[in-house]
Amino acid sequence: MTFLSKRDVLKGAAALGLSAFAVRVSAAPAAEAITPALIEAAKKEGKLSFYTAMDLQFAERLGKTFEAKYPGIAVRVERSGAERVFQRIGQEYASNIHACDVVNTADQAHCIIWKRNGWLAPYIPEEVAKHFDRRFYDPEGHSITTRILISPFGYNTDQVKKEDAPKSFKDLLDPKWKGKMVKAHPAYSGTIMNSTFQTARDLGWDYLVKLATQNVMQVQSATDTPKRIALGERAIMVDGAGYLVIRNKEAGQPVDIIYPEEGTPLATSPSAVFKDAPNPNAARLFQNWMHSREAQQVLVDFARQYSPHDQTVEKPGVRKLADIKLMKEDPEAILTQAEDVKKRYSEIFKV
């Protein structure tokens, strides 16, 4: 395990040139590079578990790319919705089961809670310190934003013509979309927790009550709604992983994305290393590599998501994040209101 000495901490603070900051937050760790010693120690452990909410195909691709780069370290992906990952880790920790090495959720509030519980290990990879905007990582290094997700609309281009497609949240209330929409669940998905919270805040719960009368098909995962419109099961995706709509479109499936006029819900997706990780070195190596330019470029090219790494090269075909009108993320509010959101949602949508 990499424990930090007081000297390391001071060195880190000095490197950042923020002595005042160092006084306020004494735990700020030094940025760490991938050293031969870390690789060696990680290989001795030989494996790691990665709990994540990202789409399974991408998560497995990420794991395989890592395995190819560091042979002898097997990545086991545990994929579920972010809220379900949160529930699983909570249930496991309550029974003293510390099985998770690295987690990637789609709900910043989770990392706030885990950090508060003292479950996370502070760890800042070198490239994060150099190439990530300060708002993309916890100053004490407990979590790092790995990907930036949006939850736009999507539609099946065989079933709906571009000019007929809904342009705004308000359009979805048109009776002509009754029975033609699919939506994911905030008790399962972190992206949808964010989008539900933001929609309710900006448009009012009243909006969701009206939407529920439109006979909306309810699935669980934000990665499922894009698949449902690709199957042609429903014409309109109300919320879900925008990146999968783009991926499916690029794979030749009849789908396209819509950025609603009122704003597109936003969810930044943080990763963290657990303090009691069973494979602490492999966990740090993976966390470090996942935020390197190499892995972040896979995120952009293969998964079609937005990267917080300032050296990744954009691949054409996706609208720039800066050009999208985004809703505002508010993890602190979700922290206190998540339970209320789930409760009201299940009252409105009956599941």
Add this chain to the structure above:
Amino acid sequence: MTIALPSTPASPQRKYGVDFTKPVLYGFAAVLCVLIVLPLSWLFFYSVTDGKGSVTLSNFIRLFTDPTFLDPLMTTFIVATCSAVICCAVAAPMGWLVARTDLPYSGIIRALVTASFVTPPFLGAIAWEVLAAPNSGLLNKIFRSLTGAEADVHIFNIYSMEGLIFVISCYTFPYVFVLVANSLDRTPGELEDASSILGGGRWYTARRITIPLVLPALLAGALVAFLQAMTLFGSPAILALPAGFHTMTTKIWSLFQYPPKPELAAAASLPLLVLTVFLLRAEHMILGRRGYSVVGGKYGAPRLIPLHNWRWAAFIICLLVLMLPVFLPYAALFNAAFSPVATTFLTFKNATMHNIYFVLFELSAASLALKNTVILGTATATIGTMIAVIIAYVTARQAVRGWRVLGFLATAPIAIPGIVLGVGLFLSYTRPPFVLYGTLWILLIAFVTIALPSAYQQLQAAFRTIHPELEDASRILGATRLRSLWQITAPLLRTGVIATWCFIFVGVMRELSAAIILFTSETKVISVLIYDLNESGDLGAIAVIGIGMLIITFAVVFAVNRIPGFGQVRFRN
């Protein structure tokens, strides 16, 4: 049975060693008590406490006043009742055709019913999503292309209460079929002959003799079907949630979402438990009267009714019905496994090996889940068979005082629905002194408990076929009870034991409702993995894993049927 010697007279003749019989048996009784009593006690305790541990009835008040609980309760009742009625309406005529008429190839019909029996219900539900989702479902697509109907016109909507009832019936009717067919197989032909001799016509005989004789089995089948439909978790979770409603099992499961509400989950489990116990008592009372049909000595084989011109029509109707649980879903899984998008029709041009490659080489959770499933299947089958053999022996031979208690304990878990057992075990084993949550042990306990009643019943039936005088001879010659069991009875029972072992193994692979509450990331099993994949919409991967599961299952069932003299055993639950 009355010929069996009481245990005491044999004791003075014992020459070698100590007779471990009694300690072993009391040990088993104690183990069974812990298996059953511990989870149920915690369940009761939690249901009458609030989060802080003080006694309250508020959980039950909420359960019976809050519409978010009342609605699922009503839904469950409707779904279970309708499923039971449909199962009887389909299975009774089919059972009669197979057992009592000269239906051609009735062996094939029986085999296909067995196939729908062993198909995991959650897999069937997912396959039916591919077939009958209103817009993308293959059947609806065929309908639209045949009729030229508009894009959003559909004839089937699987995401509805009717759809759920249909899919549950598909995989529940075999329970009724087996009961009815077995009962008809056993009903003596002489009674019907007597009716004919006295001038009763064929249909008069059927109405006045055959149907009344089989009615108790049919009612019992209806109850079993009701229980199955009521306690199933997978199908409602897959079909009801997208349609926007809960059943009790999915509601209980949702109570474990963060922040978990174990008290409410426990309270919501109790109605299922109480209703199951009540219905099983009712079944017992109904079946208890069945004895009258087999009074007297040996009867001839039942007389087959000739169907004449209707033979092939009946056969084809049976095949058409069996398309629904077997042919169509299997074809849908095959389509989903090899086509680029699950609901695109497979052609030679678009066929892809992507899903197979993904499952075999990329899906990193699969190997651990497979390993866990194999370990649990083997361990559950071995331990479950051992316990069942010993208890079946004790009750069949009435070997110790209190054998009735052992028999009761071994059948008691049948009254505990899987998800209720899951909740009970979760509450029992996430706390000291037995912190088993997160290990395979808690799943092993759950699976053994679930498997025990049917294993016990199968083996007890097997013991009845072996006359006790063989063991008595061994004991007179000085062997202890365990030794005679080992040297005399065990070899005679071999086929029965192997069959039971295999059926438990197959049963473990399809168990979802207890596993969904008890798994952790390290102890995931295949059924839970499939459920996870369904939530994220990865139908192609599910199809590949599902086909693999079916191949293993059929290999096991086929192997068991090849064991000489054991073709008659079917699943019981």
